Amino acid sequence: MYTQALDSSGAEPRSPASAGDAERERRFQERIDRDEKIEPKDWMPEAYRQTLIRQIAQHAHSEIVGMLPEGNWITRAPTLRRKVVLIAKVQDEGGHGMYLYSAAETLGVSRGELIEQLLAGRAKYSSIFNYPTLTWADIGAIGWLVDGAAIMNQIPLCRCSYGPYARAMVRICKEESFHQRQGYEIMLTLARGTGAQREMAQDALNRWWWPSLMMFGPSDTESVHTAQSMRWKIKRFSNDELRQRFIDVTVPQAQFLDLSLPDPALRWDEAAQHFITGPIDWSEFQTVLKGHGPCNRERLGARRAAHEAGRWVREAAAAYADKHRDRAGGGAERYAQAI
Amino acid sequence: MSAAAESALPAAGEDHPRYVLRLADTSLVLGQRLCEWVGHAPALEEDLALGNIALDLIGQARLLLAHAGRIEGRGREEDQLAFLRDAPEFYNVALAEQPNGDFGATIVRQALLDAWQLELYHSLTASADERLAEIAAKALKECRYHWRFSCGWLVRLGDGTAESHARAQEALEALWRFTEELITPDALDVRMASLGIAPPLAVVRARWEARIAAALKEATLRQPSSHHYPWHGKSGVHTEHLGHLLGQMQHLQRTYPGVTW
Ligand SMILES: [Fe+2]
Ligand SMILES: [Fe+2]
16 A cells, blocks of 8 residues: 655755756656656656655555554454455555565665665654554455555556556556455445444444545645655645545445544535545644554564564575575475475 | 265265365464464565465365365354364364464474375375365365475575574474374274275375475485374364464454354
8 A cells, every 4th residue: 555645754856966967857857747657777866766765665665564454353354255355455465565665676775775774763654554453343444444545645656757666556556446345345244234343343434534534644735745746747646635535435435334434523515525524633643653653663563573583584595595506496496396 | 066976975974074174174274373474474475475375275274164064964154164163173183283483383384284285185186075176176286386385495494504404403393293193094084085085094194204205305304203192183182272273263253143244
């Protein structure tokens, strides 16, 4: 899933260092204006490269960290069918992480470096994953709302100016929309189930609604990099535009479930033809973003623990590959096929 | 299976669904164990591979549970069988329920069981139970892939660093005692074999032993000397671990009986 608040941090785009760069940058911008895709071997301004690395890495990290809250329910899924669908979904997210790390690698940074940054706490991931999954209904709410918000964010990225990122997003978006439907179907089953199931669904919606709206990042008035990212066609719509689209699509879905949204101020504005929500509590967002949300420590802790516990395994694989480098066809793989 | 094929089956009574449940439960319990790895594996590729194997195993379990429920004829469907039986009514081999431990222990457990399922399903493709033979043929393809993964890692860990070798050897020593059950027939195995529903376990034993011996040699691991204790997981007598695994897996179905999910 999940880009968020991409433009709220990081280096300011720098001005060109020399007249030659200025000329190249002008031609680069013309290509973008003609909707040409930029490919890895093409010249690009350093700030464009850095902005993309930061955004793609953040997106990749979000996919990987996002495996944890949902993974929390795989062993407890209520039916075998739900269990396999959930495993497959979490697998998809891991796959998204892999494509995205590969896309970032085309910009000259390695997956290893990016993961080091994540584990050191120097990289961001979507703060939605710092909320806990407390009941089975959270699995429905995440699919419906979090994957739903991710789709809103990501569909425009399929037309992003950077070719490898745009192509990765096309594939990812297809899978995200499947996740969204699965999640909504869980909510529907619960909402039409017993009283206890309905309560479970309502409680999940209460807890996930506001954080989902925050996934689109700070309000446009607070957002620093939107203009440059728009010129580069890395971003095509502002945070608030995307958020509004999500609200307009999602409110009727909640009504269809006959669940209530936890916002007494929510209303339909006939003139604007939009649903208008009450104010978003940005102090909550900032708290979570700064590392003080309910599960920040657990999520990063789990990633670090897995990385540390896996070190001897990765070392073994490297040592084995070294020892057997000379053998045709590469050791264990060849052997396992032959046996 | 057609009604004709069904009635052509040798009269196996209670034994037949019980035998199918052994296969189903082994896949289900092992798959459930692998689910615990999702999000926590040593690298992203291994995370995806373990999850894929879990998906296959639970997929096999679903087909086998449905089949067992049908031949049992008491109207129990896959979820009732998976979520509403207690540990003594689970018939998986005890090796499948052993905790994951480190990645080395998971790989050793997986390789021992993959090799066994591979040989067993290979034989079961000729079962007199046509539906079981069909399921075995599908499972066999998956088991080949599982074995490639687990055997490949067994060799890399065994022949990797001193640390990985020591960890793999230690896991092997700890888990080897559960292998006796895989390859030693009990009365039910013998009755099923006499009806042509299951293969004689002696055949599976020979092929399993050869496969494992070759893999351990390539992995530079030492095969422990004897199989030790004859566990009886397949008769419902388990280690302490299964109850906890089921407690977690069955929690929602137990807390909210009879609802639709
Ligand atoms: Fe995703
Ligand atoms: Fe998703």
